Amino acid sequence: MVAISNEHNLNAPLPAAKPFGIRARLRPGDPFTRLVGGDWQKLHWFATERERDQALADMAACHVYSRRGDEPTVVYEKVSAAAAR
Secondary structure (H helix, E strand, O other): OOOOOOHHHOOOOOOOOOOEEEEEEEOOOOOOHHHHOOOOEEEEEEOOHHHHHHHHHHHHOOOOOOOOOOOOOEEEEEEEHHHHO
């Protein structure tokens, strides 16, 4: 976990745990894997299932600036902290 450099500037304390996650990865054969590698993934963590589900809906939604017919190649899946380790 990344440390906060100026915790005194926070409006609310950080949650003690963020056990609900979203794993983002690319589909096999995606041309972007030539740049980031076929095993690329990014984990995003949230304190509640509701926060996670809202973020997942936002991430998986059709991008406003995408061209008609563009298909997203990022795969999103729900994960838990225990399962990710």
